[in-house]
Amino acid sequence: MALSGLDIYKLLPKTNCKECGFATCLAFAMAMAQKKVPLDKCPTVSAEAKLALESASQPPIKLVTIGTGDTKLEMGNETVMFRHEQKFFHPTGIGILVEDTLGDAELRSRMEKIGKLVFERVGLTIRPELVCIKNSSRSKDKFVNSVKIVASLTSLNLALFTGDQAAVDEALTVIAPRRPLVIWSGEGNIEAFIDIAKKHKTPLAITSNDLDEAAKLTDLAKKAGVEEIVLNFKDRSQSERIQDITYARRSALKKGFRDLGYPAMAFTDETDPGLELCEAVSYVSKYAGLVIIKNCEKEFLFPLLVTRQDIYTDPQKPVQVTPKIYEIGKVNSSSPVIVTTNFSITYFTVAGEVEESKVPTFIICCDAEGMSVLTAWAADKFSAERITDTLKRSGIEQMVTHRKIIIPGYVSVLSGKLEEVSGWKVLVGPREASGIPGFLRGWK
């Protein structure tokens, strides 16, 4: 059971000694309940309390890492059922299935396609993170050969899906340093797979028929020394699979049930590309840490990646636009210059009204850490100094011949200081964006 801040507090020394950097023991306890600080920051906690708190300070869902370096894929460590309660930490990994029954040429062309699945959206790069090689041929040699080819063609993370212990062992002698995910298909000997995962230090996904079996097998693997485990549920309907994954998450988060405290993964069943996309989106929405799909066409991957990006946005962090100059319409050297913050809603509202005005205009977004105008002003993130700095760095001085800048009406108090610091003449614009068209039409 995850302990609340108050539960933890009751076990702490309650001295408010401040050694941990928090003003009170309660503040420390609440940060600990949110997994923001480890227990060992408290220098005076008793051994008894330590024991009681140790399990509480462990994440309810184990962190599993596939791959190494910057491109590694992390799953687990989640703390909430619903995003609005706090946030989701790790976006669902998207993997593309490659079967070892493909001929050499087919395999190479599929890998080439996969390599091209890279998109830009709201300033971020989105792409699948993993290629999963499936031992459909049931031949060891074909599997090992395919793994070698795939590994040589991609820097994406890898997953090996098979029930053949000898095949995976041999493949791992080549690619173990890339820390692939070993997916035991449910056939053959689990103990052997546990040993292999241990030997090659890779994470292990365990396929099971239901939650009971999953709990048994993870316990087995954990006792044998495999820490990083992923749950996979086989041959069930989509709804049952989602139910299993959801139950696993809930029992880990709400009841502190350790044997299911691992991230889950899912393979899609659907063969129709549209339906497969819907199925994959369902797993992204409901708690899969990794989804493996068969389709690798751009038009199906893009919506899946976009959905994932939207779901795994941190709701506590405002969405920002890049702080720079935006040109609306056919601007020239005498076009008006509006300054606002880089909170995306603020920017898009202002940009919409500027378009509405039909007056070509420069909008400069000042880096206000994604805050809206008044909030940023109150927190000193939209100050005369910051705006001046943005003006200087944006290069607007070379783009317009006038030196007049329009600021939002709500921060009219900035005008004096801003004129002084920037040397630009400050015009106070309307308070609400809806006043912009009228204001700009009066621009001379």
Added chain:
Amino acid sequence: MAEFSVTFKPAGIKVIVPQGTDLLTAAFKGGIPLNAVCGGEGLCGKCRVVVTKGKVSGEASSLINDEDRAKGVVLACESIVESDLEILIPQESAGNFEVSGKRRADAEEFLSVGPLEKESALKRDPLVTKIFLEIKKPSDDDGLTDLERVDRELKKRSDPVFITTAISNAKHLGAVLRESGYKVTAVIGHKESSSEIILFEPGDTTDLNYGFAFDIGTTTVTGQLIDLNSGRIIGTRIAYNRQSSYGSDVISRIIYGSDAAGLLKLCESVLSNINEMVEDLATSNSIPLSSIYSAVIAGNMTMMHLLLKSDPSDIRKEPYMPAITAFPPMSAGKAGIKINPKGMISFLPGVSSYVGGDTVAGVLSCGLFDGDELSLLVDIGTNGEIVLGNREWMISCSASAGPSFEGSGLQFGMKAVKGAVQKVVIAENLDLKYETISGDKPKGICGSGYIDLLEQMFRRSLMEKNGKINRSKKTDRIRKTSEGCEYIVAFKDETSIGRDITIDENDIENLKRSKGAIYSAILALLNKMDKRMAEVNRVYIAGGFGNYLDIENAISIGLLPDVPRKIYKFIGNSALAGARMCLASREAFSKALKISQGITYLDLSSEPGYMDEYIAALFFPHTDIGRFPSVR
């Protein structure tokens, strides 16, 4: 350059200014600071004045409609003096100041809630005490210095605490002793861990020992004079914080105070509030200023920084850390407070940037910190501070509720002083009855009056759930305005201001936001600690409501949670009560220090659920009516 005279009516104050001066500046020169929330930028439209004679120039403001313009209404900040002028200042533009220009009327009598339970139980042991000493004259066989003789005598008379004195006092000691025939009174100021003789007075003056308790709020300042020998409250005064001319919220003040000149102005403004109260209460009770030796001040962190001229800038910047939360005591002379200059000014320690000594004082006064049961303290002010906890733990947060419950920022809002409507009842046939403080003719409406008014309007369907006035109701009290609708509380012939006293939809919107902010902060704190309202055994409600607040109505409008009424207790201005307790008891003061270190601060702005709670609370009583089962 030409100079012109400008006469401000009704006060009749005349100033001479050069041509080209704006009217706002001219009014300031005459000692009539007009309302100018935007700082004279022509944006807020609050500095409306009427030109009755003469000529001004300037662009016509869009904030004034044609009808008013024809009557000569202009914005003072945008109007330039072009001839000799006569200007009429309407009361609303003079804002916090009497249009008569007399500042003395600023601080008004305040009926406060009497001593609290906790207070009556305190042992009286003030922060400043006096001991009368008869010192043996020096002689050949008694060769101690003056100070050593005092010391010897003191040791016999008081607890064995180490008492020091400043060199300036020691220097005068000889003269005082000889002048008084070796009979002196030592005035001793007690700090947390030491005591100091702050003054020697000739003769026995122990029967004179007075102190001041202050609550410095963002919107209002309250001061109370106490006879420390008897514990009696001599009088209480309340005034709007003069800093309001430089912005109505703490953020504007912090920004204004970020440079030395602004800081000085803000400090002087609030000092003038304090010193007026000191002089007023001392003079009207014939108490010499020199016999007031102590003051204890409770205030939020921004107010403390501004009062002590320390740079407040970091309070508004991430990670929102003030330089200091526990200010050491200082002499009155140094602080600029006009009690005995040697007197000792002590400050209630605070918790964080947004939970200050006023909240600590509140916790002290209601006893939340030493109860076994779970209690909640809700201080309804410009920043609504909430504290939840018990003997074991305490957590607090601050919600920016705005000043509306203190009667500021509303058309006819006022402090809880004489002439304020504080109770309202609307009958089923829509007849309205009100009661004012002291029974005077109504001048405006105070916080508790607004709470009653909203509840009654809602009950009689004069106001809808979203705060709009119900235009379909047949009553001559509802009428349309240029900005929507308003409801008349008192017709002009009943009032003392010669105008109708009304509440409009903007006022309701402001009140709705204030109540939503307070309610959602309470919920956020409970949620954070996994507690439900049903587990709370006591709720203390504090705020500048005078001595009356209808809890039932406050619940009905959704300001307070719907739980059994008997757990609620209205305690009035708890910050002032806490300051008063510290003044009269060293024990209380050291408890306050402990409290300040034991409260955990929760920053609502980084709490994911707070905004949702707030939005949900912007309804009467709430979007989720299930939370208010006892409200029909």
